[in-house]
Amino acid sequence: MTTATASSSAPAASTRPRVALLHSNDSTLTREGEQLAKYLGLTLASTGFVTKASVVAVDTHGPAHAEDEIESDTAALRADGVVIRQQQLGKTRYEETKDLRVLTECRIWILCLDTDSTMRSIAMLQKRFPAKDAGKNKKAAKRIILCLQSALRELRELEKAFPQDTVLQGGACFHLTINKHGIIYLLSHGCFFLERLPADKTHALFVLDMLEATGIQVLSRKNIQAMKWGHSMLRLFYYLNALTGQSVHDSLRDRACRLVFLELLHELTTLFHIVTTASDFATGSVDDGDQPKRSKKATWTPDCSACSYLSIHAIMILLPLPNIVFNTVVLKLLDLGLTASTTGHSTIAKDIENNRATEFETEFKDVFALAQRRSIPLPALTALQQTLRSTTDAKQGVPKLQAAAMLSTGTFRSTRESRAVSRTFWIKCIVTVLATVLLIAYLRA
Structure with a gap:
């Protein structure tokens, strides 16, 4: 070197x-x-x-x-x-x-x-x-x-x-x-x-x-607040991966783990969409006790451009793809902003291994407070919070949970709503391709 x-x-x-x-x-x-x-x-x-x-x-x-x-x-x-x-x-x-x-x-x-x-x-x-x-x-x-x-x-x-x-x-x-x-x-x-x-x-x-x-x-x-939350949304995968004991790359190759991550992203994007469409959320900090200023155009959308060339929306489209497509095409051609190593473990995983509590509670404190004020449920994020808490309290290092087991036992749920973005996009792509082929065939006839 x-x-x-x-x-x-x-x-x-x-x-x-x-x-x-x-x-x-x-x-x-x-x-x-x-x-x-x-x-x-x-x-x-x-x-x-x-x-x-x-x-x-x-x-x-x-x-x-x-x-x-x-x-x-x-x-x-x-x-x-x-x-x-x-x-x-x-x-x-x-x-x-x-x-x-x-x-x-x-x-x-x-x-x-x-x-x-x-x-x-x-x-x-x-x-x-x-x-x-x-x-x-x-x-x-x-x-x-x-x-x-x-x-x-x-x-x-x-x-x-x-x-x-x-x-x-x-x-x-x-x-x-x-x-x-x-x-x-x-x-x-x-x-x-x-x-x-x-x-x-x-x-x-x-x-x-x-x-x-x-x-x-x-x-x-x-608007660096939007960039901060875009980064925090992607960091959710590190917290999820830290519970499995796998490398970040191996967790990305696991469709069950990706579906749990998709559910977390869906909950946060839904929360932010409700807040912005309510037209009463300014670009200031969300943890203030004071009421946010009224804004006719609230365009506060999470921005992950500092982490990846892909938007949160694009990542949500790709996550539910079958392993054979995601692992052979997406991981090799696109950078999701999560790992550039095939064997690396995150610092968050090493924190849990050494029985440290991680910064999850403080990092997402504002999100929970915002959801509570608007009575918006966050079941997947709450389940992740409770799992991290129980892991910290047990002080036994990484629990090595399986994402598929977490889905089957009901700790996390993969809902149709979270996969709707991906499903709608690929249906539109297939319909567009078929329509184009039929149009070309018709014009040549």
């Missing part, structure tokens, strides 16, 4: 910022944030776009300043096939630490914190790094805080905590995992997404170039 080299198009040393990547220390939920922080830290440090990347483990209940550095030998496989190792970069370019004092030296903070600990972390950071008086140092460069959390409801509190800084909304629509050699790599193809920067945030445009230097594309969109 090749080793890391600095990018030839890197900016001058005098303009390169120092970056801090914050993750929750020893999370009881998941290692997704930690792996994202380490992966970005290594790839950014190798590009030459930053002077140094500091991966900071945030412990809201720990001491104010932990002097000891974290001893590790982290490695990451960049998107271009380059393996980057912590020891090769050295402490002058990359470090892992628990000492929050390094944040004072970093112009860019990238938050990869657990969703449930975000509020506590924000309160702790606000206390230890209070907002500075802008009048005393108007020429000082603004600190940029980029949020890559799966949920966006905490962002408002972050903007209140650091009013003098530039806070950016965003996310990472790809999945990272660790292979048998201990190297963090991309299990699925995907992109970063960031909010479309208004005039008062254009000084942060260089952050897009910095992220793209990692080899991962960056999309800038106005």
Whole structure:
């Protein structure tokens, strides 16, 4: 394997910022944030776009300043096939630490914190790094805080905590995992997404170039809430797959597993369709206690373009296909945005294997709240929630459930309504082909 080299198009040393990547220390939920922080830290440090990347483990209940550095030998496989190792970069370019004092030296903070600990972390950071008086140092460069959390409801509190800084909304629509050699790599193809920067945030445009230097594309969109939920809808498959003990690719080859996934997608698309057609849901966060603003044109539809070239609707058309068609044609020709490996297991599966609770509850808290307010049942999503809870409570690792058994026992149901999208599409295709053949035959007669 090749080793890391600095990018030839890197900016001058005098303009390169120092970056801090914050993750929750020893999370009881998941290692997704930690792996994202380490992966970005290594790839950014190798590009030459930053002077140094500091991966900071945030412990809201720990001491104010932990002097000891974290001893590790982290490695990451960049998107271009380059393996980057912590020891090769050295402490002058990359470090892992628990000492929050390094944040004072970093112009860019990238938050990869657990969703449930975000509020506590924000309160702790606000206390230890209070907002500075802008009048005393108007020429000082603004600190940029980029949020890559799966949920966006905490962002408002972050903007209140650091009013003098530039806070950016965003996310990472790809999945990272660790292979048998201990190297963090991309299990699925995907992109970063960031909010479309208004005039008062254009000084942060260089952050897009910095992220793209990692080899991962960056999309800038106005409606990032739709992209967030599109990504979360696809991530449902990882939670389902984690219960089976199979690789992500093997679960995709199982039609029973695909039908359960289809049922989950159908429930969420139905929920969002009801909300949007009610014309009273704005593009704001759905977890607010306040009533959403009235909107004559509510066009808030889940967008998974940062994960896959296929839309949610197109994926729902393909999922019910027979195994012989899906496995030999669809999996080989199309990228569903779930896996680029035939043997890789998701980090969520490894979380369950190590008896961690995963972020399912916090990630889909808004969905359950929205469905409850409108009295819309979500039987498949509720069944998945209960199965994950019982698995976590049992603390016996992966239960290795069979999707076919879950369908036959009634844990999940595959309804005609969920398959209607696919059935209607293929009937139209067959009718169109037959009509075309008959028309050609008639014209030749």
